[in-house]
Amino acid sequence: MKYLLSVLSLTVWLGFQSKADDYKASMFGIKSNGTTLNTHSIQKAIDFIHEKGGGRLVFYVGRYLTGTIQLKSNVTIHLEEGATLVGSTNIYDYNLSVRFPALITAYSADHIAITGKGVIDGQGRELANNVTDQVQKGILKDDLANDRSARWRPKGIYLRECKNVELSGIVVKNAAEWVVVCDQIDQLKIDKITVDSKAFWNNDGIDIVDCKNVLISNSYIDSSDDAICFKSHDATKMCENVEVRNCVARSSANGIKFGTVSSGGYKNFKIINNKIFDTYRSAITIATPDGGLVENIFVDSLFAYNTGNAIYLRIGARWNKGRTGSMKGITIQNMYCEIAEGKADAGREYEGPVEDLPRNISPASIVGLPGQYITDVTLKNIEIIYPGNANPNYAFRGISPADLDSIPEMPAAYPEYSQFKELPAWGFYLRHAKQVTMDHVILRAKGKDYRPAIVLDDVQGALFSAMTLADPSKKKKQIHVYNSTDIFLPK
Amino acid sequence: MKNLFAHISLFFFLSPLALCAKDYNASLFGIKSDGVTLNTQSIQKAIDFIHEKGGGKLDFYVGRYLTGSIRLKSNVQIELKEGAVLVGTTSIHDYLAVEGKRGLIVAEGQEHIAVFGKGVIEGQGAGLFDALQKQIQKGYLTENAQEASPAIVSLSHCKDIRIEGLHLQNACGNALIFSHSQAIHMKDVAIKNRALPLLNGIVFMACEGVLCQKLFIESSGKELSTSADCKSFTLEGCKNAAGKLLVFGK
Amino acid sequence: MKQIHPTLLRLLLFLVSFQAFTKDYIVSDFGAKNDGITLNTCSIQKAIDFIHEHGGGRLVFESGNYVTGSIYLKSNVTLQLDYGATILGSTNPFDYVKDKKIGWMSMIFAVNQENIGITGKGTINGRGFITANNMVNYIHRGVYTDPLKYDRPNETNRPQNIYFRECKNIVITDITLRDPASWNQTYDQCKNVYVNHITVDSKSYWNNDGIDIVDCDGVVIKNSYFDAADDVICFKSHSPDFFCQNVVVDSCVGRSSANGLKFGTVSRGGFKNFKVTNLTIFDTFRSAITFAAVDGAEIENIVVDGVRSINTGNVIYLRIGDRWGKGKKPYMKNITISNVYAEIPLGKPDAGYNFEGPIEDLPRNISPASIVGLLENKIQNVTLKNIHLVYPGGGNPLYAKRGLSPAELDGVPQMRDAYPEFSQFKELPAWAFYVRHAEGVHFENVTFTANKKDYRPAVVLDDVQNASFKRFVVEEPESAGKQQVFPYKSSAIQLN
Incomplete structure (x- = not known):
């Protein structure tokens, strides 16, 4: 009910946007030839429209080269079909004085939007390679962790502490780092956008950081890093009242991800009717390694095809600084998932790392x-198809107490499945969990697997009913319970 | 047995490599991790540069690095960090041979060389074999397919070689070929060589002082192939896909 | 003027014989890709070597974009660039050889070969602006050594499109040359060079000479169009023991940010019998x-x-x-x-x-x-x-x-x-x-x-x-x- 209200309020303020003056880009000397650097002309246009009380800056067909521009209150950038905002490949055309350089920025603005059927193309690969070059020459300082710059690579869109933000219709491509980032936004609507970004490392599709009242709908994301990603950078803030509906996503990392940075946490999510395909890691990962709170997450109708993993829920203790991460009230229902035998994202330019x-x-x-249980997890009406064919001579983990205890806890590690x-x-591995319900869960392996379908280790309270577990080995015991109490298995 | 091991370790610890080693990032030489840029000459430039500077280590971080044959030089180490994949191109004419054996990484008469790390070397054997077959059918390559198929590593007349920790997969030919080489140390390497039928894991010809520890070799042909004139050969805890311990000369 | 005619005659005769024995090979058959991305150096070189070893012929580039680094043309091989075919220079300077004998970098080399050519309505595009700037970057990083005089790499450390040295019977017809990182094309101590109906469009970087003829004997350049950042048609003499001689330049049009027709600057041996x-x-x-x-x-x-x-x-x-x-x-x-x-x-x-x-x-x-x-x-x-x-x-x-x-x-x-x-x-x-x-x-x-x-x-x-x-x-x-x-x-x- 709470979500419903927030979604309603979104629709209310959107009505406001309708009356606004249009300004053509050419009025400000902005050139559509693809070679004129328009940074200052576009900024002048935004400032002008902002000072006049608001309106739309309209770009018609053409290529508009620019460096960093900053959106201001009551200004909409409208990209008509055929219009492309092209990011400069010169790093010094970007505002590098901020923590997160980006092509399009906004700070503390109210009522801003980027709309239309046009494209924002960050030219991220060339830009990132030029950043590396500047670092290699010693001009920009960076420790080049993983042989790439973390500090300087510009994001595509970075909006911070704004209110009433709309992104709709646009195509955002090829950032040098994260693609669309909304940080501490209240009232955010993302609808019918396309993110197409396999240009460079860390190309997260959409990052929602510590935002409230968010609706992401009808969008398509194909990105080399996490596709739809919720983060919490600030321990005093969190992502809450979020709905993700009718999206399709592909990634060389995770489809839908909570984390990795998860200081504050995530509360009241509805993730409904989404599709994930050709994705290297998990269809959905919910991770809280940095002390964040995860509560009341509802996932319904998630369809995943050719992905490396289906579900990964994880509490860690990485950057939590004494705080204790927690995860409770997770419901996943009506999910179908096919796990890839080979590499689900093979052939992409920035394939996920092996x-x-x-x-x-x-x-x-x-x-x-240990002692920090993932609590109250309901999995209902779920089917996951695995390839099977595990070879114990290549890699082996048995179910003896010694083998099971030898699985490292890895509290401080980066959380991946x-x-x-x-x-x-x-099929499913559960450890340090409480009150787990599985109802109508089907796990099927196509080839023989030396392992059982499910292992429970330190699970306190589980109710499994109407379960189908099958691999061709016809082994009798597909569920192995270790170190657990109150486990109710189907007959 | 003990004598043998002492003999082998003598080779390894003579290596002066660790003393002057400097580490170089691949990006210094413009090597791209995008999976599509053919990096052959940039990697070669890096190896030559490090070799001329007296030795050191070329580091590849996470990413896919497409390349044709590269020639290792004395005192140069290549480390593939976790997530780094060295990917062999599927164009057969991009492969060099030593002693008639093509390879993705080749060396002749070099010493103190190493390729190691948690990364992967992907041979793209099936695609490469297709290209190879076409060239043979058209008469542009005169060797037979078996002779022409590149290995992942082909070393000849080298000394003090370390290959450790890597995953080597999908060669077009045998995965590794060592000929007339001495002091070879392989450890914790997983080889999956099943892209094509009848391919061996590791071939040793006239080698001396070989120590293989904890190798996993899954191949469509023989896991190990050794010529009769191999000397001082030690296998410890090496097994095949069926879990069988591998033995010298079998 | 009488001394010119035998030269022309000789060239024409050789041209006739040149056309007679052509057998065609398609470069894609050797695995070269026309996708504008794949670096085809090794496949193209293999093709040239193969044709050379099998009696000669034309290596045909059908329409499409073929990326390459340095290749060496061999005797009796002609590169035929069909209409719509473009040979694109790699933008990575390390993909180019600095030939030890010549002392320059180039995309297409030939040394001591005869009966060679580049023909057809296709294009050779060195993409030199990018390559030269990449070279500048490597020099700043200390990976490549160059004094960066005038803040640019020495012209010998930037690839030309074509450099032929000590070759005989060369035919360059119909092609378009674009944008090398240094000079466009050099024919150095060659005999019988026939250039007809080519286009040079090249303002991509410093020293983009249109055509350089160095110490050659028997040269025809005609019906060609040049638009070059540096000298358009440039005759040089690098060796005191050689001349440029017996040269015909006819019906050419040129534009330059330096000189049109030039003898020099390096002018050691000399220049004789030009029309x-x-x-x-x-x-x-x-x-x-x-x-x-x-x-x-x-x-x-x-x-x-x-x-x-x-x-x-x-x-x-x-x-x-x-x-x-x-x-x-x-x-x-x-x-x-x-x-x-x-x-x-x-x-x-x-x-x-x-x-x-x-x-x-x-x-x-x-x-x-x-x-x-x-x-x-x-x-x-x-x-x-x-x-x-x-x-x-x-x-x-x-x-x-x-x-x-x-x-x-x-x-x-x-x-x-x-x-x-x-x-x-x-x-x-x-x-x-x-x-x-x-x-x-x-x-x-x-x-x-x-x-x-x-x-x-x-x-x-x-x-x-x-x-x-x-x-x-x-x-x-x-x-x-x-x-x-x-x-x-x-x-x-x-x-x-």
């Missing part, structure tokens, strides 16, 4: 920490 | 024609017939200097230039082009055409016939002045060892023609027009022996009675 070898295909996992290397189950 | 006909030069920063013998070159028997020089900074510059000659005695004699029409602009003729020619030698008013030898090495026997040069005039003595007093005329520096350009002396004392240290200079049916009054006379002769002016006309507004020919230290001057 890590944590040797391991056979990893199971979906719910992994808390593959982080434990070989796991002892082929 | 240049129907040459058009426009929008060119320096001279339509520059012949320089500054490194000991011997220049003789040069016939230029038919030049249109429109919006070009200077028309004729003949110069003997003494730069790198190491004692070798240069000479320049028997030069005939006829049927020339030239318009010299007031402004910068190449304004707005990429890599405009450098503005140097200021202050000076519009410079005259010049023939400048050395005191001990005079330029001999120059005939200028049927010539009309139109100058803007308007030389302003308050901006720059060189008067006619002996002190001022002697004050024009000799600049024996300087880089030879028409502007090098800064202000000169004439507005149309300045001649110094020459013997036997004959003007016939010559008109010099200044559109505005100039403070200088049309012609100054300084140390000229035996000069004649027949049917000589000077047109300059408000200048009735002005002495337009001013001889100084000269003798045997005949005026009309």
Whole structure:
């Protein structure tokens, strides 16, 4: 009910946008030839419209080269079909005096929007390579972790502490780092946008950081890093009242991800009717390694095809600075997922990194920490199809107490489904969890697997009903329970 | 057995490599991790540069690095960090041979060389074999397919070689070929060589002082192939896909 | 002129035989991809080697974009670029070889080969701007060594499109050459070079010469169009033991931010037996024609017939200097230039082009055409016939002045060892023609027009022996009675 209200209020303020004056880009000397650097002309236009009380800056067909521009209150950038805002490949055309350089920025603005059927193209690969060059020459300082700059690569869109923000219709391409970032926004609507960005490392599709009252709908995301990603950078803030509906996403990392940075946390989410395909890591990952609180997450009708993993829920203790991360009230229902045998994102230019070898295909996992249980998880009407064919000679983890205890806790590690290397189950691995309900869950492996379907380790309270677990080995015991209490298994 | 090991370790610890080693990032040489840029000459430039500076290590971080044959030079180490994949191009004419054996990484008469790390070397064997077959059918390559198929590593007359920790997969030919080389140390390497039928894992010809530890070799042909004139050969905890321990000369 | 014809005949005969034995091979059959991304160096090289080893033929590039680094062309192989086919240079400088014998980088090399060619309506595009800038980056990073003189890599450390050395029987026809990082195409100590109907469009980086012929014997360049950042058609002599000789240049059109037709700058051996006909030069920063013998070159028997020089900074510059000659005695004699029409602009003729020619030698008013030898090495026997040069005039003595007093005329520096350009002396004392240290200079049916009054006379002769002016006309507004020919230290001057 709460969400419904927030969504309603979104629609109310959107009505306001309708009356606004249009200003053509050419009025400000902005050139559509693709070679004139328009940064200052576009900024002048925005400032002018802002001072006149607001309106739309309209770009018609053409290529508009620019460096960093800053949106101001009551200004809409409207990109007509065929109009492309092209990011300069010269890093010094970007405002580098801020923590997060970006092509399009806004700070503390109210009522801003980017609309239309046009394109924003960051030319991120060339830009990123030029950044590396400046670092290699010693002009820009950066420690080049992983042989790439973390500090200077500009994001596509970075909006911070704004109110009433709308992104609709546009195509955002090829950022040098994250693509669309909304940080501490209240009342955010993202509708019918396309994110197409496999230009460089860390191309997250959409990052929602500590935002309130968010609706992301009808959008298509194809990105080299996480597609739809919720983050919490500020321990005093969180992402809350968020709805994701009718989106399709592909990624060389995760489809839908909570984290990695998760200082404050995530509350009241509805993730409904989304599709994930050709995705290297998990269809959905919810991680709280930095002390954040995760509560009341409702996922319904999630369809995942050719992904490396289905579900990964994880509490860690990485940058939590004494705070304790928690996760409770997670419901996932009506989910169908096919796990890839090979590499789900093979052939992409920035394929997800092959890590944590040797391991056979990893199971979906719910992994808390000792004493920090992931609590109240409901999985209902779920089907996951696995390739099977694990080879114990390549990688092996048995179900003896010694084997199970040897799985590292890895509290401080970066949370990915593959982080434990070989796991002892082929379908679902649960550790440090409480009150887990599985109803009508089907796990199927196409090839024989030496492992059981499900392993429970330190699970306190589980109710499994109407379950189908099958691999061709016809082994009798597909569920292995270790170190757990109050476990009710189907007959 | 003990004598043998002492003999081998003598080779390894003579290596002066660690003393003057400097680390170089691949990006210094413009090597791109985008999976589509053919980096052959940039990587070669890096190896030559490091070699001329007296040695050091070329670091590849996470990413896919497309390349044709590169020639390793003395005192140069290549480290593939976790997530780094060295990807062999599928164009057969981009491969060089030593002693008639093509390879993605080749060296002849070099010493103190190493390729190691948690990364992967992907041979793209199936695609490469297709290209190779076409060239043979058209008469542009005169060797037979087996002779022409590139290995992932082909070293000849080298000394003090370390290959450690890597995943080597999908070669077009045998995965690794060592000929007339000495002091070879392979450890914790997983080889998956099943892209094409009848391919071996590792081929040793006239090698001396070989120590293989904890190798996993899954291949469509023999896991190990050794010529009769190999000397001082030690296998410790090496197994095949079926879990069978590998033995010298079998 | 008689000596030219056997050359042509020889070339034509060889061309006929050249066409006879062609067998075609398709480059994609060797695995080369036309996707504009795949680096095809090794596949193309394999194809060339294969054709070479199997009796020769054409390597056909069907339409599409083929990326490559350095390749070596071999005997009896012709690269045929079909309409729509483009060979794209890799933008990675490490994909290029700096040939040890040649000492330069190039995309297409040939060394000691014969019967080779590049034909067809396709394009070779070096993408040199990007490559050169990538090279600059590697130099700054310390990965490549270069002093970065003028803040750019030395031209030998930037790839040319084509460099052929010591080859015989070369055919270059129909192709378009674009944007190398250095010169476009060099034929060095080659015999029988036939260039017909090519286009050079190249303003991508410094030193983008259109075509460089170095110490070649038997050259035909005709029906070609050049638009280049540096010299358009450039003959050089790198070796004191070789000449450029027996050369025909016919029906070419050129534009440059340097010179149109140039001999030099490196000019050690010399240039002999040239016939240049129907040459058009426009929008060119320096001279339509520059012949320089500054490194000991011997220049003789040069016939230029038919030049249109429109919006070009200077028309004729003949110069003997003494730069790198190491004692070798240069000479320049028997030069005939006829049927020339030239318009010299007031402004910068190449304004707005990429890599405009450098503005140097200021202050000076519009410079005259010049023939400048050395005191001990005079330029001999120059005939200028049927010539009309139109100058803007308007030389302003308050901006720059060189008067006619002996002190001022002697004050024009000799600049024996300087880089030879028409502007090098800064202000000169004439507005149309300045001649110094020459013997036997004959003007016939010559008109010099200044559109505005100039403070200088049309012609100054300084140390000229035996000069004649027949049917000589000077047109300059408000200048009735002005002495337009001013001889100084000269003798045997005949005026009309």
